[in-house]
Amino acid sequence: MFSPELALLAGIAIFSAYCVSFMRDTKAPCPLVHPAFPYSAICFSWTLYAHIPRYYYKWAAKYGPIFSIKLGLQRLIVLSSAEVADELLVTRSKLYSSRPDMHVASGLVSDGQRMVLMSNNREFKIARRTVSGILSPAPSRKWRNMQDFESRVILQDLLDHADTSITETFTEGPNGKVPERHWYSIFRRYTTSVVMLLSYGMRMNRILDNPDLHKVYEVMSNFAHVSEPGSFLADAFPILRWLPDILAPWRKEGRRMHETEMGLWGKLLKECNEDVTKGAARTGFVPDYLRARAEAGLGELPGNGATDDGGWMRDKFLAYTAASVLEAGSDTSSTAMFIFILFMLNNPNALRRAQEEMDRVVGLDRMPGWEDEDRLPWLVACIKETLRIRPPIASVPHAVEEEDVYKGYFIPTGSIVVGNIHGIHMDPARYPDPFAFNPERFYNADKGLQCNSGPDSQNRSNYMFGWGRRFCLGKHVAEASIFIVLSRLVWGIDFYAPVDTHTGNPILPDALDEMVYWDGAVSPPKIFPVGFKPRSEKHAEVIRRSYEDLQEEWRATGLPVDVR
Numbered sequence: 001m002f003s004p005e006l007a008l009l010a011g012i013a014i015f016s017a018y019c020v021s022f023m024r025d026t027k028a029p030c031p032l033v034h035p036a037f038p039y040s041a042i043c044f045s046w047t048l049y050a051h052i053p054r055y056y057y058k059w060a061a062k063y064g065p066i067f068s069i070k071l072g073l074q075r076l077i078v079l080s081s082a083e084v085a086d087e088l089l090v091t092r093s094k095l096y097s098s099r100p101d102m103h104v105a106s107g108l109v110s111d112g113q114r115m116v117l118m119s120n121n122r123e124f125k126i127a128r129r130t131v132s133g134i135l136s137p138a139p140s141r142k143w144r145n146m147q148d149f150e151s152r153v154i155l156q157d158l159l160d161h162a163d164t165s166i167t168e169t170f171t172e173g174p175n176g177k178v179p180e181r182h183w184y185s186i187f188r189r190y191t192t193s194v195v196m197l198l199s200y201g202m203r204m205n206r207i208l209d210n211p212d213l214h215k216v217y218e219v220m221s222n223f224a225h226v227s228e229p230g231s232f233l234a235d236a237f238p239i240l241r242w243l244p245d246i247l248a249p250w251r252k253e254g255r256r257m258h259e260t261e262m263g264l265w266g267k268l269l270k271e272c273n274e275d276v277t278k279g280a281a282r283t284g285f286v287p288d289y290l291r292a293r294a295e296a297g298l299g300e301l302p303g304n305g306a307t308d309d310g311g312w313m314r315d316k317f318l319a320y321t322a323a324s325v326l327e328a329g330s331d332t333s334s335t336a337m338f339i340f341i342l343f344m345l346n347n348p349n350a351l352r353r354a355q356e357e358m359d360r361v362v363g364l365d366r367m368p369g370w371e372d373e374d375r376l377p378w379l380v381a382c383i384k385e386t387l388r389i390r391p392p393i394a395s396v397p398h399a400v401e402e403e404d405v406y407k408g409y410f411i412p413t414g415s416i417v418v419g420n421i422h423g424i425h426m427d428p429a430r431y432p433d434p435f436a437f438n439p440e441r442f443y444n445a446d447k448g449l450q451c452n453s454g455p456d457s458q459n460r461s462n463y464m465f466g467w468g469r470r471f472c473l474g475k476h477v478a479e480a481s482i483f484i485v486l487s488r489l490v491w492g493i494d495f496y497a498p499v500d501t502h503t504g505n506p507i508l509p510d511a512l513d514e515m516v517y518w519d520g521a522v523s524p525p526k527i528f529p530v531g532f533k534p535r536s537e538k539h540a541e542v543i544r545r546s547y548e549d550l551q552e553e554w555r556a557t558g559l560p561v562d563v564r
């Protein structure tokens, strides 16, 4: 996204070098100013702009729980202690619940209809309320049936996959594309299928030769790319938005991407509406919504936004709200799973202890279920520690709707306020010896994964789901997925890294090395080879039988069987 703006770079680089500095304010004494800030020079190169989030937690260690950076005309305030983030993003959430103005990603690419990027306006509140209706604690349990089914598919897929990721050479595709035969694709199919089921009542029943799945990944990957901070100068310098088309290549590109997205999200909605009109028994957020809308006499409702009367979402708004659920729920959850596998391989004693606990509590004859969660405290502690030490999302931007003063710091309207999740998780006051992978800090025989991850601001084991009025809507679905998939993995599958034939050591990325992870809002580890085999013949038999039975269960629900 950098190249279309090259022509403008030279002049703007000089301007930005001037602009990139720690915040200077006139209204209040501003201890946020660090004139000696050594990183200003780095920011001279605009290409490094997008990489800034990876430095937040390091800067927090140096500059404290609240500091600010000025990037172009944007002011970024980074919150790196749980107390400060809770105070501003939760207690004062009335002021801090908007999103930064992303001209290209939100305005051009999403036509202003993408919920996750919306400011705290009427449309956003309508979307959030509607989506809560399917994702809050009670309704989210309804999807557990599908999470159970899809997690059984993962186990069979991993057995079939075996050493493929070790014996074949895989390289990461463009835009972080995952090769479809790599083991990452098995977990990604699961998470994408779960969100497709709950959004549209559709499943992704195959990985290979599945253009629909690839289309979803392509659109999600493009969107992730355009919504990264620093992708477009027009986001940071609003004056550029006035340039004519010939000098504003991002405009054409943004509109083109909007057409591509509507080719997917708009098409899914249209097909769903046709099914619902024909009386198909499809269930999920969108089909259920369309049925309710039709019953209210609004079968046809093209256009953007919501109706004045009743607040019914029009078609494009509905399509993008479902897209937001798909985008927010897919790669986030699979990233948590990849990170768990990486840390467990780096900490074999912790993994062994989790397997021993599993054998004691669950045994060989059946897979674990959610009812076992409270009886698997060591596994739960390992998952919690993984999510603490390397959250799938490192930071989230909110925007300030009205100026505010906090402990003498003046916070102007429009500032971007970043909840530095990774920084908070590395706060030694909260988590002593934060760089040590130590599940003991969460080991508690009485509590399951569901405990303490929010939104209760006083008592949280992690901050990966964000804060306040923008707190992740999919927390319950995500935690249920993470537990069911990882518990079944630990129960039934031995996973291992390839071994260096000369040294006899495992070939494994260092889970604590920053360079091992992709940049971006969601940052999974770069692909790495892992092999999978059943922990015993008995485990293999249970997995195979469960997979065969499952095909009948899919038929009974009217959903397509797995195709391999």
Ligand code: HEM
Pocket: 115, 116, 117, 128, 131, 135, 195, 324, 325, 326, 328, 329, 330, 332, 333, 336, 392, 393, 396, 397, 398, 419, 464, 465, 466, 467, 468, 469, 470, 471, 472, 473, 474, 475, 477, 478
């Ligand atoms: C491990 C998995 C997940 C993580 C780490 C995660 C994390 C987050 C974070 C950090 C935010 C922004 C919070 C803020 O601005 O303060 C968010 C928002 C959101 N998440 Fe999740 N999420 C996950 C899974 C899911 C799932 C499975 C779904 C849906 C089924 C989902 C739906 C959403 C939605 C719709 C939003 C937008 C909320 C808004 O803008 O108001 N997430 N998530």
